[in-house]
Amino acid sequence: MPESQVIVRKPGSAFDPLWFKDAIIYELHVKAFADSNNDGMGDFPGLMGKLDYLQELGVTCLWLLPFFPSPLRDDGYDIADYMNVHPNYGTLEDFKAFLNAAHDRGLQVMIELVINHTSDQHPWFQRARLAAPGSPERDFYVWSDTDEKYKDARIIFTDTEKSNWTWDADAKAYYWHRFFSHQPDLNYDNPLVLEEILKVMRYWLDMGVDGLRIDAIPYLVERDGTNCENLPETHAVIKAMRAAIDESYANRMVLAEANQWPTDVRPYFGDGDECHMAFHFPLMPRIYMALRQEDRLPITDIMAQTPDIPDNCQWGLFLRNHDELTLEMVTDDERDYMYLAYSADPRMRINIGIRRRLAPLLDNNRRRIELLNSLLFSFPGTPILYYGDEIGMGDNIYLGDRNGVRTPMQWSQDRNAGFSRSNPARLYSPVIMDPVWGYEAINVEGQQSDPSSLLNWMRNMIALRKLFQVFGRGTLKFLNPANRKVLAYIRHYDGEQVLCVANLSRFAQPVQLDLSSLEGMVPVEMLGYVEFPAITKQEYPLTLGPYGFLWLELQPPREPVDVQLESEDNHTLQVAGASDWQSVLSGEGVEKLETILPDFLQRQRWFGGKSHKIQSTRIADWGSFENDRSAFAYVDVKYESGETETYLLPLSLSFHDEAAALLASAQNAIVCNVFSPEGTGILHDGLLRDDTTLEILRIIEDGVEIRTHEGVIQGQPSSGQATMTGNHKQPLTPRRSHAEQSNSSIFFGDRLILKVFRRQQSGENPDVEIGRFLTEKTNFKQVAPFGGFIAYQPKGEEASALALLQGLVGNEGDGWQWTLEELDRYYENCSSAQLPPPEVRSPLLAEGPETATLLEKASEHVGLYLEAASMLGKRTAEMHRALASAKDDAAFLPERMTTEDLVALCNDLTEHANVAFDTLKSNLSHLPDDQVEMAGLILGRRRILIERFRKLADMEAAGKKIRVHGDYHLGQVLRVKGDFVILDFEGEPARSLQQRRTKQSPLKDVAGMLRSFSYAAFAALNKHIARRPQERQQMEPWARLWEATVTSAFKQAYRKTMGNSQIVPAQAFDSMLEIYILDKALYELMYELNNRPGWIRIPLTGILSLPL
Amino acid sequence: MAKIEFPESTRKRLEQIGSADLLIGITGAVSADELRAKMGAVFVNGSSFSNIVVAFAGADGVEDFAGDTDSPFRYITYPLLSQDPDSVPWGEMGISQRSVLALASSIGAQVCLVLHADIAALQAQSIALLAQPVIENKCELVTPIYPFGKYEGLINSGILSPLVRALYGKRIRQPLPFDFSVSTRICSRLSQGDQRNGYTGPSLVWPATIPAIESAPISQAYLDVQHPVHTDGLELSTVLAQLAGSVFLEMETHAAHWQRVRGSQPTPLWGTPAKSFMHSEPVDARPMIDSFLLGSRNLDEVWRFVLPPETLLELKRLTRLAPEQFRMPDTLWARIVYDFALAHRLRTISRTHLLGAFTPLYLGWVASYVQEVAAASPTAAEQRLEQLARAYEENKPYLVSRWRWPDRFNP
DSSP, X not given: OXXXXXXXXXXXXXXXXXXXXXXXXXXXXXXXXXXXXXXXSOOHHHXXXXXXXXXXXXXXXXXXXXXXXXXXXXXXXSOSOTTSOOGGGOOXXXXXXXXXXXXXXXXXXXXXXXXXXXXXXXXXXXXXXXXXXXXXXXXXXXXXXXSOTTTTSOOSOTTTOSOSEEEETTTTEEEEOSSOTTSOBBOTTSHHHHHHHHHHHHHHHHHXXXXXXETTGGGSOOOTTSOSSSOHHHHHHHHHXXXXXXXXXXXXXXXXXXXXXXXXXXGGGTTTTSOSEEEOTTHHHHHHHXXXXXXXXXXXXXXXXXXXXXXXXXXXXXXXOSSOEEOTTSOHHHHHHHHHHHOSSGGGEETTEEOOOHHHHTTTOHHHHHHHHHHHHHSSXXXXXXXXXXXXXXXXXXXXXXXXXXXXXXXXXXXXXXXXXXXXXXXXXXXXXXXXXXXXXXXXXXXXXXXXXXXXXXXXXXXXXXXXXXXXXXEXXXXXXXXXXXXXXXXXXXXXXXXXXXXXXXXXXXXXXXXXXXXXXXXXXXXTTEEOOOOOSSOEXXXXXXXXXXXXXXXXXOOOSBOOSSOOOOSEEEOSSTTOHHHHHSHHHHHHHHHHHHHHHHTOTTOTTTTSOEEEEEEEEEEEXXXXXXXXXXXXXXXXXXXXXXXXXEEEEEEHHHHHHHHHHOGGGEEEXXXXXXXEEEEEEGGGSHHHHHHHHHHXXXXXXXXXXXXXXXXXXXXXXXXXXXXXXXXXXXXXXXXXXXXXEEEETTTEEEEEOOEEOSSOOHHHHHHHHHHHHOOOOSBOOEEEEEEEEETTSOOEEXXXXXXXXXXXXXXXXXXXXXXXXXXXHHHTOSSOOOOOSXXXXXXXXXXXXXXXXXXXXXXXXXXXXXXXXXXHHHHXXXXXXXXXXXXXXXXXXXXXXXXXXXXXXXXXXXXXXXXXXXXXXXXXXXXXXXXXXHXXXXXXXXXXXXXXXXXXXXXXXXXXXXXXXXXXXXXXXXEEEEOOOOOOTTSOHHHHHSOBOTHHHHXXXXXXXXXXXXXXXXXXXXXXXXXXXXXXXXXXXXXXXXXXXXXXXXXXHHTTOTTSOSSSHHHHHHHHXXXXXXXXXXHHHHHOGGGTHHHHHHHHTSOO | OOOOOOOHHHHHHHHHHXXXXXXXXXXXXXXXXXXXXXXXXXXXXXXXXSXXXXXXXXOSOTHHHHTOTTOSEEEEEEOOOOOOTTOOHHHHHHHHHHHHHHXXXXXXXXXXXXXXXXXXXXXXXXXXXXXXXXXXXXXXXXXXXXXXXXXXXXXXXXXXXHHHHHXXXXXXXXXXXSXXXXXXXXXXXXXXXXXXXXXXXXXXXXXXXXXXXXXXXXXXXXXXXXXXXXXXXXXXXXXXXXXHHHHHHHHHHTHHHHXXXXXXXXXXXXXXXXXXXXXXXXXXXXXXXXXXXXXXXXXXXXXXXXXXXXXXXXXXXXXXXXXXXXXXXXXXHHHHHHHHXXXXXXXXXXXXHHHHHHHXXXXXXXXXXXXXXXXXOHHHHHHHHHHHHHHHHHTHHHHHHHHHSOOSOOX
16 A cells, blocks of 8 residues: 555554553443532543542543533433533543543543434434425434334333334424333434444544443434344444444444344454454353352253354443343243243332342352352453442332432442532432442442452452453353353463353352363462462362352473573484484484484374373384485374274474474474484475385385384285376475374375375274275275285284375265255255244154155155265165175175074173263263253163173174275265265274174174264254254254155165165164164264264264164 | 653654664763773673774763764663652662653663763773673573672662562672663563553653563673762661662562562572672661660651561560660561551551661661671671571561551450
């Protein structure tokens, strides 16, 4: 951009653009804060005089309720002039002086702009009602000849308004108002309105205001046939406002008032291009509900429904504000409960809420007040305090509207609570005078001189919170201790971790927290900097007093005071040059390398031993290749448990630019630094070098032999390899796969894929073995063609496969991703379906006319995926028939499933099941609250489910044992031009090679794929529900319908293609399949319990949906 | 802290200069001729930098220098901003240092070497020790270690150095140095000062704080130079108030950082300790003990606002000791400093009164220290100060807990 065009954006008073994330906002009404001229009404000079108090309190941003000229029929929310100050509160100059004084103290200022409507006294409205219909002046507001338009829009002020339309006799038309009838809504369909409102915004922002709180933001635009809330047109207006602000101003903030569900508020953040902040309305009543019910569920439930927001956005959190404690965002039952719990006197209720302040709501119990403030300060968002709540001010329910919570600030015991020296009768509102809440008992002056006052407590808490950015910016993760009276969560940000534990009960509570993932960390209580015992693998016990809370900073173990500046350098190897493998892999070099490798291995995605502690590593064998530029190293890894595994590590040395590039792009793949006469370099994973990967390809193509110290490495091309590779005079360009796998894959152009097996096990690799068999011995074409492999033959031991070369198959993505995309569309369509889906209880439908009808009906919704499932069923059956087609190869010859086999299988599955049930039982207390019931049901069926395995022993014709895929699911197939190609015959990597090569019933594969359908259905459902949590109950039947019909289509095609083949049982097909499905679901349950607790619901649902 | 604004003449000169590899800033007024001669002498063997700018405080008149085309240096002056007549030398130095940093930052000097105006003491070796590690990218800040005798620089040794070490985790001997060098990045950060909301921080430059917070490498260099500090006529309480008050303000600014720092690390050292390090005149501790006793009688009420009962009791015990037995334990002293830092933050009483009430306590510590090391070798005295610094570190949790929950109801 030429210099002349550089636009300088006017900065705000804050330095950090995200200042609002760390802010403590203090909401106040100028009218109610301090009166300087003794006219009974607070004013800006009065507020200025109290800035020292606010600075001392520690708040960082002042939010001023409307202070504009107004008839004050809605406490200033009925603005009659946007560009001035109401004379009751002072002058524009007073405001500017206040603004500067606040900025001088490091305080930001946010003002309230009511842009949805104006007062009916605003000149725009007066002009509009007299203007000709259709004229731009008239169209500043929303007019209609009838009060029947927009009938789906609810009435918000139900206590006072009967309609959203009011007849205007002068205009001879109805005007639209979402709030009081004296507050006509502006018409944002008229571009002049937005233009004028932007002028207003610029006026205040130019003055230096830091933030704008936009009132009633969901209602800006109206459309017939809608509820006139959250419309796309409204978002377009907000985006336009934000763009205009960003264009001219820096470090400002827009806060949205949208009293909606979190998922409906989420769009107000846009992609970080609408509002910077929005209130989290539904959280507030649920905090009170959780407190009264002494149960964390209302809080964890609403937080689970709270979607992620863009990084540059923030939730606004509050306990109370100038309005009623709104109960719009709760269910009817919850609302009734809240009324009963918190508003015994009907005068405490107004509209859909409760008009009380914080302290009276909590029966003036100091511990409860502290507990709720501790939640406010430690939950993810910016806390907003309402004036007076810092001293526990009371309310006056005998005043009308919401004026009972807007009484004068209680500064001292002086006349009028020190708020004003005027005649008490002249005050805008009586001060509170009763013996409990009156200003003589509760006032700032008294609490300032009382070291144990709530005010001093608040000041300390605010100061403490400001020390830790984690509270404003960190992530939140709930823990699930068995005791639901205790709320526990971990906040994490940029290396800071804080554990918060709160007792919602009026009695002391014990709690055991599973902090095993934080083993070794030392919790330090943050208020007193008191060190607690270090965390171990055991559950961490805590006891909290009534309404007690703990904030614990999790610190690494303390190191002794004397830390050597530079410890001995153990992470650099000395080498003579880029081919000096002797210095790296023998002598002192290898000793050093073996101490470095444990850390390196733990960083590798492909390393399978991450859950174990490594005791030691050893280079068991190595051999150099690529003219000594690289080396294959075999690393024995010994774990503390005593187990040993071997991993293959191709290594290279790089220097200069090559090293610098790798340092910048692939830090994790660097083993250590090296020094040589060539300069400083790095030892790294050889697969990062293109030349090294091309050399590995050549080893296969040319059948190259490499002598290692303990054996031989030998390339072995397939018979069709040359055709597959083609005539590539230009070397094929290698690129690395980024998929997270236990092996490493390299693509060569669009022709080949090389899979390097990281974990090395003696014996034939099933991926090589089956790939070669299917390619070279059968006609089954739906696999990636086998191109050759590299074998490693150590002296005196069985050979193993080092790498596998296959033809690359052009595809539209793997089956899992493709299915999820299809499901996204499916749920979107079902979401707007008029009728609920046919009820399906189990995914395994009995074949028959009912199922046929269901499939026909469902095809309308499931669509083309039914055909795809049929195709996959057909290909699966063909694969099994091909695998069973060997005539003379013992490794593949089918065998009859004997009674002994079935008994052994029964015992095996029973043993697995018992382990899974025991694991579930011991993890019961860690499950999210909504899943405890499901787990309980399953544990209750334990005996029945295990009994099912016993049926195996009684089966007479159970089909045959053949070689199977072994780890068959949607992620193992590729979608290719309306068909599927099956990949990866390696089997489950956690099992031994011998286990993976064992012949089994093909129904194991079928069960694997059917469970994969279930996973896809519910994973996509979870994604859908994350955006619309209220649709969970509505959408679950659709998920079950999809799973059942897709399962049915797959199964029918599979059986049809199998025909009369004896390899699957004819009679016992379904019962045997159910057994395998149960086994698979239990395996998944174990896996999720240990690795992905967030996914447990899927296998739980799968197990519960199996027919009893 | 107000942003440094330069007069038109300085801004024009900056524009003429454009950029620099190294900016050497003299923090005070010097004779231009003397400076040019000194530069020539110090850089007699040339420099690895070809583009060196020398800045010094003075009136406009630098054009003569600028026209000196044979000189490898280009010169620029900056105004010596008027000072509060009650200010102590460090205040003037702080403003000059900030001006130098601002000049270096505005022309993007790769290295900024800030030097005391005592150019007579300037040596080629000192410049090399200070600047070379930054020039070679070995670190981003080099602070000096001056050859103080065991009784010299005790505000530094008893308060500033151990406090900064405990707070920020770097064992810096001279956290408020007359001479230091910084990289362009740190220079820019220091010259900006603290731009956080409403910050009205200290006018003194604490060059190690930002590098410590940002984990930038820091070195120290032994310099064989002692700069004269003109404190004649100044009350100790004034000096103490300015130095301790400044470090307390710095604490307030960076509270979120230092509360996470645990332990401390030494820094690489350049050069060798100077010989003058060895000599010290004996000091009579009696007058200082008398001041302490007087303070304990007159300032008891203020101390009670600031210090907890256990500390007050220990102080009371000290008043009963015979002068020759007067010893203030390290833990007691460290906690006193911490409690005063906290009271400074909380404005428990007016800051002026607070720091005034600190002086007799400081004299009590000095008396205790000088008696303890009277017969000790300089090395043993150094070890004694190291012991004190460890006490500051060991008692840091006390500071953190008091800072986080400043309840007066404590032991």
